[in-house]
Amino acid sequence: MIFKVFQAGEMETLFGLLSVNRIVGPVEKGRDVDGKPLYDFDVVYDFKDLKLDYGQTIHSAKNYFLPYRENLCTFTFDNGDWQKEVDFGADRAHVFFGLHSCDINALNKLDKVLMGNIYPNPFYGAKRSNMFIVGYSCTPTPSCFCHSMGTDSVLHGFDLFLTRMGDEYFAEVQSARAYHILERMETREPTHEDHLHFRKTTSKKRSLFTCEVDTSDLTKILDMEFESEVWEKWGDKCLSCGTCANVCPTCYCYGVEEEVNMDFSHARKVKQLYSCNLVDFAEVAGGHNFRPESSTRLKYRYYHKHRGFVEAYEESLCVGCGRCGNACLADITVPEVIASVREGEK
Amino acid sequence: MKTERTFLGVPIVKPKVGFFDLSSCEGCQLQMLNNEASLLDFLSLVEIVNFREGMKEKSDDYDIAFVEGSVTRADEEERLKIIRRNAGVVVALGSCACFGGVNQLKNRFNDLEWVKRQVYGDFPIETQEAKPISAFVKVDLEIYGCPIKKEEVEKIVTKLVLGQEITHPNYPVCMECKANENVCLFDLGEPCLGPVTRAGCDSWCPSNRMGCWGCRGPAPAANLKQLEKIAEQKNISKERLLDRLECFGGFGEAAREMRTKVEGGR
């Protein structure tokens, strides 16, 4: 890995250099009742709108690479003949400016699922290969538990990763593209002092986590606690609203619907992100519902993230971003659910 | 002359449809006329033989009847039964027809005579409890919303004409609201019925920074008990919550129970 250091003031130069493409970054969306700012990812046109010191955004950035709604194909009917048109929806490149390590790790996990098998998803792949990522080191919020999930640092899947160190930025350079962009700015080589400073900064960050999930032996424990009554307790609270999946950077389940134009000239297959907490997620043709109770649906969301995926990929599908817990109106959070499953151990 | 249309080689019949209104604001029908851009396409899909909001001609020969409004008078009951006899498919159009709608708010008062005097003064009219049309006739399809969402009706009617299965979203408004990346109204201190209300409106109200009033009625897995707890936790009074739950009639029994609990607790 190549490292560079640059003055904080150069950040705006970097933004300017990258703004030949569409930049997506954290912006302020408003303030909550207590006056606390609410952040989300959006297209940023002005450097002043980029809020790099956001704690956590409400939603992940997935709408840009795994849209909530997406046209899979369009059919055109004409005189008894028909044509099919497929558009992967990667008409432009995106620069993601300010993704935290959790979200870049989330992309790496999605890569494994959506591109790493025999049927890679071209809709995702086209967008994924058309992005430039500037990672940004964070300060943990009270609901972040990425350190428990091993996603508090990231080793690949970005172009540039920046860590604030006093008046300067420490830059990890992953790609040739990033290297050439930095060539057009004022940077310097890091000294041994800088390396130490960087390591102190990251270990300081690690000490700031207040939220934790014990993942040791978790796949086995989940198997043992399949019948546990805690699932009922969480199921009673659950609104079956799908918010947790919609804000999650790694939830990728979807449904497909067909639509025909009123004049019968066109038809479309439309994909819509779905959630395993929704009442009809496991309903099959003929009307049988394999998971009619909210407790079972909620349980399976946890089983997919923390058990099934771990057994398949040796890592969890949860990156500990805390978004689902923040957004859940019923206050269902990953740390509390997992702790309740493990209760009685200590 | 009707030119026969086909879809994927299969001839498609253009059904005759009628729009009818009982007690309502006729806003749902107006919605249908609202978007001129797609009106002609809609007219190519069906043959409209009855539509007071849009034409003078009338006919009793129709396959599909869209009925807007709730039943609040005896003569409406009769009209509705005739419509049912004439039509192959009866569609309840909008929340008044589906749940009683805003009209059913008057049912909360024990003394309907008093209501009549308050509203109509010296010009009393005949009026009874407001009820959804399903209280009187068999309803084949319900289209929710106050008002209905034109795009949704167009999609449904297209499926009806093509003989495809018609399904409503079974998830609540939150699902659409989050997909629209809105800030949650609860974070802004406002109540919202999004967590318990059936989606389909593309989170119309929250996308305009207004909490949902539940006009589409309950989602199949609506967890009202939890919504009550959430409101309590966020210092939103039961009365404010009830205001919304009672507004369109969709939450019927559940809202009545909550009302009884609130009044009983006073």
Ligand code: SF4
């Ligand atoms: S866990 Fe929370 S966010 Fe997820 S479906 Fe249940 S209530 Fe909604």
Ligand code: SF4
């Ligand atoms: S499950 Fe929750 S904490 Fe884990 S990645 Fe998804 S949104 Fe973040």
Ligand code: SF4
């Ligand atoms: S604003 Fe309403 S619909 Fe949107 S997420 Fe919040 S509760 Fe759900």
Ligand code: SF4
């Ligand atoms: S958000 Fe609620 S009140 Fe508004 S249109 Fe949708 S269902 Fe009706």
